[in-house]
Amino acid sequence: MYHWIPFWPDTAATNAIAVNNLFIAELGLSALIMVTVVGMMVVFCIRYRRGSSASRANLTETTWHFEVGWTTATLATFLVLFVWGAGMYVWLYQAPRGDIEIYVVAKRWMWKMEHPGGQREIDALHVPVDKTIRLVMASEDVIHSFFVPAFRVKHDVVPGTLETLWFKADKIGTYFLACTQFCGLQHATMQGKVVVMSGPDYARWLTQQGVHESLAQQGEELFRAHGCSGCHDKNSTVHAPSLVGLYGTMVHLQDGTVRVADETYIHDCIFNPRSFTVAGYPPIMPDFSGQLNEGDVLKLVAYIKSLGHPEERAK
Amino acid sequence: MSVTTAERVPQGDPVSAVPNYLTAENTIVSWLFTKDHKRIALLFFASITFFFFVGGFAATMMRLNLATPEGLLQPAVYNRMFTMHGIIMVWFFLIPSIPATFGNFFIPMMIGARDLAFPRINLASWYVFNLSGLVVLYALVMGGANTGWTFYTPLSTIYANGYVFAAALAVFINGFSSIMTGLNFVVTIHRMRAPGMTWMRLPLFVWGIYAVSVVMLTATPVLAMDTFLLGAERFLGLGLFDPTHGGDPLLWQHMFWFYSHPAVYIMILPGMGVVSEIIPCYARRPVFGYAGMTIALMSIAILSFFVWAHHMFVAGISIYSAIVFSLMTFFVAVPSAIKVFNWTVTLHKGRIVFDAAMLYALGFVLLFTLGGVTGLMLATLAVDVDVHGTYFVVAHFHYIMVGATVSAFFGALHYWWPKMTGRMFPEGIARFAAILTYIGFNLTFFPQFVLGYLGMPRRSYTYPAQWQSWNLLSSAGASILAIAYLLPLCYLGWSLFKGRKAAANPWGATGLEWTTPSPPPQHNFKRTPVVELGPYSYNPEDGSYISQDGTAHAG
Numbered sequence: 001m002y003h004w005i006p007f008w009p010d011t012a013a014t015n016a017i018a019v020n021n022l023f024i025a026e027l028g029l030s031a032l033i034m035v036t037v038v039g040m041m042v043v044f045c046i047r048y049r050r051g052s053s054a055s056r057a058n059l060t061e062t063t064w065h066f067e068v069g070w071t072t073a074t075l076a077t078f079l080v081l082f083v084w085g086a087g088m089y090v091w092l093y094q095a096p097r098g099d100i101e102i103y104v105v106a107k108r109w110m111w112k113m114e115h116p117g118g119q120r121e122i123d124a125l126h127v128p129v130d131k132t133i134r135l136v137m138a139s140e141d142v143i144h145s146f147f148v149p150a151f152r153v154k155h156d157v158v159p160g161t162l163e164t165l166w167f168k169a170d171k172i173g174t175y176f177l178a179c180t181q182f183c184g185l186q187h188a189t190m191q192g193k194v195v196v197m198s199g200p201d202y203a204r205w206l207t208q209q210g211v212h213e214s215l216a217q218q219g220e221e222l223f224r225a226h227g228c229s230g231c232h233d234k235n236s237t238v239h240a241p242s243l244v245g246l247y248g249t250m251v252h253l254q255d256g257t258v259r260v261a262d263e264t265y266i267h268d269c270i271f272n273p274r275s276f277t278v279a280g281y282p283p284i285m286p287d288f289s290g291q292l293n294e295g296d297v298l299k300l301v302a303y304i305k306s307l308g309h310p311e312e313r314a315k
Numbered sequence: 316m317s318v319t320t321a322e323r324v325p326q327g328d329p330v331s332a333v334p335n336y337l338t339a340e341n342t343i344v345s346w347l348f349t350k351d352h353k354r355i356a357l358l359f360f361a362s363i364t365f366f367f368f369v370g371g372f373a374a375t376m377m378r379l380n381l382a383t384p385e386g387l388l389q390p391a392v393y394n395r396m397f398t399m400h401g402i403i404m405v406w407f408f409l410i411p412s413i414p415a416t417f418g419n420f421f422i423p424m425m426i427g428a429r430d431l432a433f434p435r436i437n438l439a440s441w442y443v444f445n446l447s448g449l450v451v452l453y454a455l456v457m458g459g460a461n462t463g464w465t466f467y468t469p470l471s472t473i474y475a476n477g478y479v480f481a482a483a484l485a486v487f488i489n490g491f492s493s494i495m496t497g498l499n500f501v502v503t504i505h506r507m508r509a510p511g512m513t514w515m516r517l518p519l520f521v522w523g524i525y526a527v528s529v530v531m532l533t534a535t536p537v538l539a540m541d542t543f544l545l546g547a548e549r550f551l552g553l554g555l556f557d558p559t560h561g562g563d564p565l566l567w568q569h570m571f572w573f574y575s576h577p578a579v580y581i582m583i584l585p586g587m588g589v590v591s592e593i594i595p596c597y598a599r600r601p602v603f604g605y606a607g608m609t610i611a612l613m614s615i616a617i618l619s620f621f622v623w624a625h626h627m628f629v630a631g632i633s634i635y636s637a638i639v640f641s642l643m644t645f646f647v648a649v650p651s652a653i654k655v656f657n658w659t660v661t662l663h664k665g666r667i668v669f670d671a672a673m674l675y676a677l678g679f680v681l682l683f684t685l686g687g688v689t690g691l692m693l694a695t696l697a698v699d700v701d702v703h704g705t706y707f708v709v710a711h712f713h714y715i716m717v718g719a720t721v722s723a724f725f726g727a728l729h730y731w732w733p734k735m736t737g738r739m740f741p742e743g744i745a746r747f748a749a750i751l752t753y754i755g756f757n758l759t760f761f762p763q764f765v766l767g768y769l770g771m772p773r774r775s776y777t778y779p780a781q782w783q784s785w786n787l788l789s790s791a792g793a794s795i796l797a798i799a800y801l802l803p804l805c806y807l808g809w810s811l812f813k814g815r816k817a818a819a820n821p822w823g824a825t826g827l828e829w830t831t832p833s834p835p836p837q838h839n840f841k842r843t844p845v846v847e848l849g850p851y852s853y854n855p856e857d858g859s860y861i862s863q864d865g866t867a868h869a870g
Contacts, residue, residue: 009769019701023768026695030688037659037684041677044662048598048855049669056600056664056855063604066660067653074652078645078691085695086638092700093634108474142470143564145629145704149770152701156630158565159469160558163631176779180704180772182463184474185390188775272561289559 010150012171012196018088019152026081092153095166098134100127103215103298106137106144106157109186111177114298118218119209123192128202129172135165136263136301138294145181148194156181160271162264162301169196219303222296226288240285241278247308252279266301335737335834350434351837356420357735358441359411362448366407369455371800373400378759378793381786384777393776394461395477399454401464402482406489407448409716410578413585414531415440415496417727418524420735422500424828424835425518427509427844432502440495447488454481463774465575468556468567472548480549487542490535493581497531500524509827511846515609516863518826518850519602522609523588526616530577530584534620538574541567565630572623580619582716583683584612586723587654590676593726594658596824597673598665599858601851603657611650611657618647628699637696644694648687655684666855670822671745675726678753679719686714689764707767710760718756725752725803732807733821737834738814744806751799758792820862825852827863 011020047054060066102125103114113125127133137146139159146165147154150173155165179190197205213221223229231240246261254277259265269276270292273285292300336353346354373396380387380396388396419437423430431437454460460482462471471479504517504525517525545567547553554560556567595602602608624632624640658680667673689711692698702708729749733739762785769785771778778786820829827844828835847865854860858870 007765007769019697022695023692023698023701026688026692026698030691033688034684037655038681040659041662041680044659044665045667045669045677048662048665049667050599054664056666059600059664059855060603063607063657067604067607067657070656071649071653074649078648081691081695082642082645085697085699086641089628089637089641089696089700090634092697093637142474143467143630147704147770147772149701149705154629154700154703158558158631160564161631176770178770178772182394182467182470182774184461184470185394187394188390188772188777271558275561 010171010173010175011152012169012173012175013148013151013153014168014170015092015166016150016152017170018091022084022088025084029077029081093155093165095134095164096132098166099131101134101136101302102127103302104135104137104146104157105140105295105298106146106179106190107140107294108142108184109179109190111146111179111190111192112295114215114295115206116215116302117206117209118211118213118215119206120211123177125177125192125194126202126205127169127194127196128199129169129196131199132166132168136298137163137165138267138298140294142183143181144179144183144190147178147180148175149178150175151194154180162267162298164263169194172196172198215299215302216306217303219299219301219306222292222300223303226291228300231285238284239281241281243304244307247305253277254279254281254283263301263305266304267297270297270300334836335832336837337737337834339837348438350430350438352419352423352431352434352437353735353835353839355434355437355441356416356418359415359419359444362441362445363408363411363416366403366448369452370400370403370408371797373397373403374793375797378790380776381778382790383787384780384783386776388776390776391461394774395459397774398460398463398477398482399451402451402460402486403455404716405464405578405582406486407451409582409720410489410493411444411496412582412720412724413589413727414500414524414527414581415444415492417520417589417731418500418585419496421731421828422503422521422524423507424831424839425521425826426504426507426512427827427840427846428503428507429838429840429843431499432507433499436495437499440492440499443488443495444492447485447492450481450488451485454478454485457481465571466542466545466567468545468548468564469558471545471567472556480546483542483545487539487546490539490542493531493535497528497535500528501532504528509844509846512863513846515606516846516849517609518588518863519591519605519608519612520585520588522612523584523586523591526612527581527584530581530616530619534574534577534581537570538578541570541574544570565627565632568627568630569624572626573620576623576626577616577619579712579715580615582720584616586679586683586720587612589723589727589730590658590679592824592826593672593676593730594661594680595851595853596730596822597668597670597676598662598855599668599823599853599860600661600663600665600855601853603660603663604653605849605851607653608657611653614650615647618643618650622647625694625699628696629703641694641696645691648691648694651683651687655680655687664855666858669746670729671740671742671749672726672730672822674746674749675722675729675752678749678756679722679726682714682718682722682753682756686711686719689714702767704772705767706763706771706773709773710763710767713760713763718760721800722752722756725749728803728807730822731828732810733817734828734833734835736811736814737817738810739817739821740810740814741806744802748799748802748806751795751802755792755794755796755799759789759796760792762786762789762792823858823860823868825850825860825862830862830864830866 105112137157139157144157151167175194177192231238271289277283460479461477462475555562621643625644817833844864852861861867
């Protein structure tokens, strides 16, 4: 739509189209403000230069009504921009469930992507066109930021928690992916590509990766290997909350707060269980932060989520 | 009231007739232990000029490196360059730039006082500043810090192996200098105004410095706490910012920006004050909406404390707090917009003279406006998500902090140079430098808006090859800008020795500082002036004006 504008970046996602419209409106407004200010300045500077004979009589003495006028005008304009931008932000930053969920681990200095089927890639992300892609992102060290200019989406990846982001690419192609939060020596090379493919191409690509185990299955293995199942299985004698159907529900904690059991919650419970003791259960879960890395936790999260969707588990 | 001679003809005492603050004492000791605010201002001048060129050297290396995607510097060196560029330019040039030099020199003179309220604290501020400067130079010489000037945790606490602690310590110490200077101005402006100098007769520069001093006093302690905790975490492993110990990396950002966003206004408010002096003087017309200008200054100072999290819209803060901070950011833009309109309309029915100081001031208004409208884009949440962390942001804050503030600094330098040194500079070359600054600045930083919207991340030593032409343009502009910044050093230096002797009031300005000889005597005024009217009593119809002490001058 805006390709006729010189130096315009690729626009390849539904998110990007919305941001484009807002940005164009702001560019227009900025141009209007600049033209007004520069125009007034040039006209006054020429007309009222020292040598000119223009009349300086009747200098404006009371100024408040001008000032009230342009205060009101700017405030009203700014409020329109605010509401427009804030509404879109809520839409951009509340990730829907998504057709495909991809787990992203940021690590100095690479992006590790894990597809639900267990396919893995580094510094590249293959996705199908016209599907809502939901990213669940973790950092193993410092703060990184996931940025795809062509989709106009960005979110910091802060260590110690999980962040989510979504996009829906609408144009087949290869797009630039970068880290936009300075993360140390090779920050400038922590870049990659997002490859948007047609549905059949994507399906073919998935099968060519030679993977046999889905992410949830890998998570299930970790679940057993690290002894999680010893307490959380339904046959266990230990008094621990069941994880079946947990994902997406409201959890009442010992301290009285209520949390939505999203990816971040599950992640935080594994790394910092004492802060998230569930009401009615003893605080006996050990801290797993020494034993598991962010990649492992993402697999566990995938597994626990799959417990909530029997159809997914059947696969 | 007496009528004296025309304003643009040399007048008043010859420099040598009465001893002035420069000639009264000549020893090195008399300079190092001076309690004269004017001499301390010059001491600060020497210090910050030195740091301006250190920071400028780092910027030069960065632009040289970015001229090609392959680059020139090792990644580790580049990372240290932009870190030191940021730290030095922010804390060792921009924050003290106008307050500690022109504020120090002219606040007492403009309110009709003999000195600041606490001359010894003023001198101590300079020593503390230099101590912090030595620490930052130590960090620089030893190899530099490599975290960016924002010291984001946990990169700065756990991962960075440079001289992060020394750099943070320098920032910590530097804050005390800021606080001392700010405190001194607040007390001076409250307590030491000459008879008749009511609040609503204060020149807008004094209002600007007052607003900035309040911000310095209240915001800087938070930075001190934050850098203290950073040091403690690095040495003792407290875990405050470390998620593996239950800490929160974002806590650093909240505290850092609680200081550093107001700090942006510490950098721009004095510039606004300077421009509000220059434009009426060279337009020979009262400033449009004096009361509105003071309200705008104070509103900006107060609102600046409630916008800090707009640096964190993509950092994972709650959606609701992001919405509140976006709204507050739009609010703080309103008084800034009012100021731009008022400056512009001040030209209406003026009798405009395009001297160097005026060219810098007009440049300030244009660059500030461009920085302001791009600031609106960044305040808009959905657009910030796109351009945050890219060169768009780099361009935006350079328009404000360099384009606007440094233009105001040079404007002030040319406006008050005759008063400070007693010498006139060559006007032609000064105008040329002002125009060159404007051209060089836009060539350097406008391409960075484009690069940012195309998606180029900041703090990167390399970039995809398709962005080279914009980067090359930016580097070329930077070389022009460098010349424009070096030129004043040459002709102002020359004018110190060879410049024509300056009259007491070469520009025909109305402030009290112009009622005393150039350079001023040791205690500014022979007799404490009595103020009879507000600032900017210029009459554009015949070019006449009335000084604040009530003396009328013909056009």
